[in-house]
Amino acid sequence: MNQNLTAERPTFVTHLECSLTGQCYDADTLHGLSEAGRPLLVRYDLDAVAANLPRPMLDARPTDLWRWRELLPVRRTANVVSLGEIETPLVAIPVSGGANVLVKDEGRLPTGSFKARGLVMAVAMAKELGVTRIAMPTNGNAGAALAAYATRVGIETIVFCPEDTPEVNVREIALQGARVWRVNGLIDDCGAIVGKGAAEGRWFDFSTLKEPYRIEGKKTMGLELAAQFGWKLPDAIFYPTGGGTGLIGMWKAFDELEAMGWIGAERPRMYAVQASGCAPIVKAFEAGQEHAERWEDAHTVAAGIRVPKAVGDFLILRAVRASGGKAVAVGDPAILQAVDDAARHDGLLLCPEGGATLAAYREAVKIGEVDPGETVVLFNCATGLKYPMPAAPRTLDRHQPIDFDAL
Amino acid sequence: MNQNLTAERPTFVTHLECSLTGQCYDADTLHGLSEAGRPLLVRYDLDAVAANLPRPMLDARPTDLWRWRELLPVRRTANVVSLGEIETPLVAIPVSGGANVLVKDEGRLPTGSFKARGLVMAVAMAKELGVTRIAMPTNGNAGAALAAYATRVGIETIVFCPEDTPEVNVREIALQGARVWRVNGLIDDCGAIVGKGAAEGRWFDFSTLKEPYRIEGKKTMGLELAAQFGWKLPDAIFYPTGGGTGLIGMWKAFDELEAMGWIGAERPRMYAVQASGCAPIVKAFEAGQEHAERWEDAHTVAAGIRVPKAVGDFLILRAVRASGGKAVAVGDPAILQAVDDAARHDGLLLCPEGGATLAAYREAVKIGEVDPGETVVLFNCATGLKYPMPAAPRTLDRHQPIDFDAL
Numbered sequence: 001m002n003q004n005l006t007a008e009r010p011t012f013v014t015h016l017e018c019s020l021t022g023q024c025y026d027a028d029t030l031h032g033l034s035e036a037g038r039p040l041l042v043r044y045d046l047d048a049v050a051a052n053l054p055r056p057m058l059d060a061r062p063t064d065l066w067r068w069r070e071l072l073p074v075r076r077t078a079n080v081v082s083l084g085e086i087e088t089p090l091v092a093i094p095v096s097g098g099a100n101v102l103v104k105d106e107g108r109l110p111t112g113s114f115k116a117r118g119l120v121m122a123v124a125m126a127k128e129l130g131v132t133r134i135a136m137p138t139n140g141n142a143g144a145a146l147a148a149y150a151t152r153v154g155i156e157t158i159v160f161c162p163e164d165t166p167e168v169n170v171r172e173i174a175l176q177g178a179r180v181w182r183v184n185g186l187i188d189d190c191g192a193i194v195g196k197g198a199a200e201g202r203w204f205d206f207s208t209l210k211e212p213y214r215i216e217g218k219k220t221m222g223l224e225l226a227a228q229f230g231w232k233l234p235d236a237i238f239y240p241t242g243g244g245t246g247l248i249g250m251w252k253a254f255d256e257l258e259a260m261g262w263i264g265a266e267r268p269r270m271y272a273v274q275a276s277g278c279a280p281i282v283k284a285f286e287a288g289q290e291h292a293e294r295w296e297d298a299h300t301v302a303a304g305i306r307v308p309k310a311v312g313d314f315l316i317l318r319a320v321r322a323s324g325g326k327a328v329a330v331g332d333p334a335i336l337q338a339v340d341d342a343a344r345h346d347g348l349l350l351c352p353e354g355g356a357t358l359a360a361y362r363e364a365v366k367i368g369e370v371d372p373g374e375t376v377v378l379f380n381c382a383t384g385l386k387y388p389m390p391a392a393p394r395t396l397d398r399h400q401p402i403d404f405d406a407l
Numbered sequence: 408m409n410q411n412l413t414a415e416r417p418t419f420v421t422h423l424e425c426s427l428t429g430q431c432y433d434a435d436t437l438h439g440l441s442e443a444g445r446p447l448l449v450r451y452d453l454d455a456v457a458a459n460l461p462r463p464m465l466d467a468r469p470t471d472l473w474r475w476r477e478l479l480p481v482r483r484t485a486n487v488v489s490l491g492e493i494e495t496p497l498v499a500i501p502v503s504g505g506a507n508v509l510v511k512d513e514g515r516l517p518t519g520s521f522k523a524r525g526l527v528m529a530v531a532m533a534k535e536l537g538v539t540r541i542a543m544p545t546n547g548n549a550g551a552a553l554a555a556y557a558t559r560v561g562i563e564t565i566v567f568c569p570e571d572t573p574e575v576n577v578r579e580i581a582l583q584g585a586r587v588w589r590v591n592g593l594i595d596d597c598g599a600i601v602g603k604g605a606a607e608g609r610w611f612d613f614s615t616l617k618e619p620y621r622i623e624g625k626k627t628m629g630l631e632l633a634a635q636f637g638w639k640l641p642d643a644i645f646y647p648t649g650g651g652t653g654l655i656g657m658w659k660a661f662d663e664l665e666a667m668g669w670i671g672a673e674r675p676r677m678y679a680v681q682a683s684g685c686a687p688i689v690k691a692f693e694a695g696q697e698h699a700e701r702w703e704d705a706h707t708v709a710a711g712i713r714v715p716k717a718v719g720d721f722l723i724l725r726a727v728r729a730s731g732g733k734a735v736a737v738g739d740p741a742i743l744q745a746v747d748d749a750a751r752h753d754g755l756l757l758c759p760e761g762g763a764t765l766a767a768y769r770e771a772v773k774i775g776e777v778d779p780g781e782t783v784v785l786f787n788c789a790t791g792l793k794y795p796m797p798a799a800p801r802t803l804d805r806h807q808p809i810d811f812d813a814l
Contacts, residue, residue: 001497001509001635063470064496083755084496084512089471090408091491091517102408105491108515110498111756112792148754158814163802168792174799175750179814181803189805197811228408343582347555348490349518385519385575385792392581395570396588398596404604407565407586 004066083110095345107383113141121217123149137190140169151177160190208243222253235374240353242307269325275300285327302352334359354380411473490517502752514790520548528624530556544597547576558584567597615650629660642781647760649714651723658726676732682707692734709759741766761787
C-alpha cells in the first residue's frame with residue numbers, strides 16, 4: 001500500500017560517532033553509550049544522499065516518517081516497523097498564542113506522543129541488530145511507544161515508571177504487551193534499575209540517548225518542519241525539554257539538510273522549555289556551564305519534562321547557544337493557564353508539556369525576547385487526552401421540567 | 408502555510424435534495440431535515456468538478472481533508488476552520504487481523520475521533536450560514552469535536568450526553584469551551600431535549616443527519632480510501648454503525664467519484680457493524696425491512712454505537728444491500744477480546760467500536776462470508792486512549808533488593 005514501508009531503498013550510514021570525543025564506531029554493530037559514556041550519533045554520506053534523492057522524488061512519496069529512509073539508519077526494508085507515523089500537522093492558535101504561532105501537534109502519532117518517532121526507529125534498529133529483550137525507564141509516553149513497536153516485532157520488553165505515572169499510561173503500556181512496574185522514585189531511579197539489569201546482561205538498555213537511534217527518529221521533526229515550511233525554517237522553536245532528544249535531533253536534521261544543500265545556514269532560535277520545579281538545563285544555561293547538575297526534589301505537573309538529569313545535557317546546551325535561543329523555565333500555574341486558554345479559545349487540547357511551550361512563548365513575547373511578528377513553532381509533544389482535566393459536568397433530570405433559560 | 412486552508416477555490420454545489428423524496432432545496436440557506444423529516448443530501452455539478460480538478464492538481468496538494476474543497480460545500484475560504492484534519496493512516500494488523508487487513512486509524516484526527524470530519528464541515532457551514540448557537544446530543548466524541556470547532560469560530564454550544572458517558576469525554580467537551588450536561592437517559596433522550604429547544608428557537612439542532620453537512624465531512628473517509636488505494640477500492644469495509652453517517656457518506660463519495668470517472672462501478676461490500684446489545688439496523692436488515700425500529704434496553708461497552716434509533720436507517724440499509732454486504736452484530740466479549748488482541752499482538756490500541764469491526768471481521772472469515780485473501784478495511788473510529796483499560800501495574804520498591812529473575 002504505502003511504498004515508504006515496502007520499497008527497497010539505498011542506505012547511506014557510514015559510521016557512528018561519539019558526540020563528545022568524535023571517536024568512530026562501526027555502524028552495523030549493537031552499541032549503547034560511547035566509551036566516554038556519551039551518546040553516539042549516526043553519520044551519513046550526505047553528498048551521496050543528495051545525489052540519490054532528488055527533491056521531486058521525495059515530494060512524490062507519502063509524507064509519513066518513513067519517506068526519509070535515505071536519512072535514516074535502517075538498512076533492510078524487512079526491519080521497517082510501522083503503526084502509521086504520519087507527518088504531524090501545524091495548527092494555528094491565533095487567540096491563545098498569536099497570529100504567527102503554530103503548534104506542531106505530535107499527539108497525532110501512534111500511541112499519542114512524539115515518543116513514537118524515536119521508538120519506531122530504535123525498535124527497528126534493535127530488530128536489525130538482533131536484540132531480543134529490552135528494558136527502559138519512562139515517565140509514561142516513551143514506555144507506551146516502546147511497548148507498541150516492540151510487541152509488533154516480537155521483542156520482549158520490561159518497563160519501569162515512577163509510581164505517580166498516570167494510570168492511563170501504565171495501563172496502555174501493559175495492554176500493548178510489555179511488562180510494566182511502578183517504582184517508588186523518579187525516572188532516573190528507574191533508569192538505575194535498568195542499568196543494573198543491563199550490566200548483568202539481562203536486557204538491552206533503551207534509556208533516552210543510551211542507544212543511538214531514538215535521536216534519528218526524533219530528527220524527523222526537523223526534517224518535517226523544513227518540508228512543511230517550504231525548505232525555510234521558522235524564526236523560533238519552543239521545545240519542551242526533558243531528555244532533550246528531539247531538540248538535539250532537530251538540530252542534527254538542520255545540519256544534515258544544510259550539508260545536502262536543501263536549506264541555508266539560517267537556523268531558528270531554539271528555546272528549551274523546562275518547568276520551574278525541574279530546570280537543570282536552565283540552571284546550567286544561565287550559569288554558562290556546559291553540563292547540568294542533577295536537579296533535586298524535581299516536581300511539576302508536566303511529568304514528561306520531569307527529568308532531573310539528562311545524559312545529552314551538553315548537546316542541548318550547545319544547540320540552544322549556537323541557535324541564539326535560550327533555556328527557559330515556566331511555573332505550573334502558567335502551564336495550566338496555557339492549557340486552559342488553548343482549549344477554551346482555540347479548541348486545541350494541549351498536554352501540560354505543550355502548555356509549557358505556550359507559557360514560555362507568552363513570557364518571551366512579554367519581555368521582548370520574541371517579536372509577535374515572528375513565525376514560531378511550539379511543540380505539543382502528546383495528546384492532551386492522556387492527562388487529568390478539571391471536573392465540569394452538571395446533571396440534568398429529563399423527567400423534570402427543563403429550565404431552558406438556565407442551560 | 409497549508410494552501411488547502413488559504414487558497415480561494417471554486418465551489419460546485421448546485422442544491423440540496425431530500426434523501427427520501429428527492430425534493431430540491433436551496434443550497435445557501437440554513438436547513439435541518441427535509442419536509443419529509445429525512446436527511447438532506449448536498450448535490451454537486453460533478454462534471455464541472457471533474458473538468459476543474461485534474462487529478463495531478465489534487466495529487467500536488469497536502470493530503471488533509473480540505474484538499475477535497477471542490478467536493479465539499481464550503482463556498483468561502485474565510486469560513487474554513489481547521490485543527491489539522493490529516494489523512495488518517497492505514498495500519499496493518501497481521502497477527503490479530505490477517506495479512507490483508509488494514510485499520511483506518513481515525514483516532515488521529517483532532518479531538519481523537521472521526522467525529523472531527525463531520526463536525527469540522529458542519530461548523531464551517533454553520534459559520535457560513537450565520538448560526539450563532541448550537542445544541543447537540545452526543546455519546547461523547549461528537550460533542551468533543553463540536554466543542555473544539557465551534558469554540559474556534561466563536562459559536563456558542565450546548566451539549567447533552569447520557570449520564571454514563573466516560574468522564575474524559577465530558578471533561579474534554581467542557582474544557583474546549585462548550586456547556587455540557589449529563590442526562591439520565593440514552594442519546595435519543597438527549598436528542599429529545601435538543602429538539603424541544605430547537606423547536607422553541609433557542610438553538611440550531613446539530614443532531615446526527617439533522618443538518619446536511621456532517622455527511623459531507625464524513626464522505627472524506629471514502630475519498631481518502633480511494634486515493635490511498637490508488638483509485639481502486641478494497642474488497643470489503645467493516646464500519647461501526649450507530650447513526651451511520653460515515654457509511655452513508657462513504658457510499659455517497661464512491662458514487663461521486665464514479666460520476667467523475669475517477670473510479671469504476673465496483674464497490675466494496677459494506678458491513679455495518681453493531682453490538683448485540685443494540686442492533687436495530689441488523690434486525691431490520693435480517694427482516695428485509697427498509698426502516699429500523701427503536702431498540703429497547705440498549706447496552707454495550709461500545710458506547711459510540713449505542714444508538715437505539717438512527718434517522719438515516721434507510722440510507723444505511725440501502726447502501727449495505729446495494730453493496731452486497733451485511734449488517735452484523737457482535738457481542739461485548741468478542742469486542743473486548745478483539746481490542747486486547749490488537750493491542751497485545753499488533754501494538755495497536757483500538758477503541759471498543761473499532762474492536763467491534765475486528766470481531767465482526769473474524770466472525771465473517773470464520774463463516775466464509777469474507778475470504779482471508781480479500782483486502783479489507785476496518786474503521787477504528789476513535790483513539791483507544793479515551794476508554795477504560797484493564798488494570799495491570801505492579802509496584803517495585805527500589806530500596807529493597809530487586810529479584811531480576813522475577814521481573
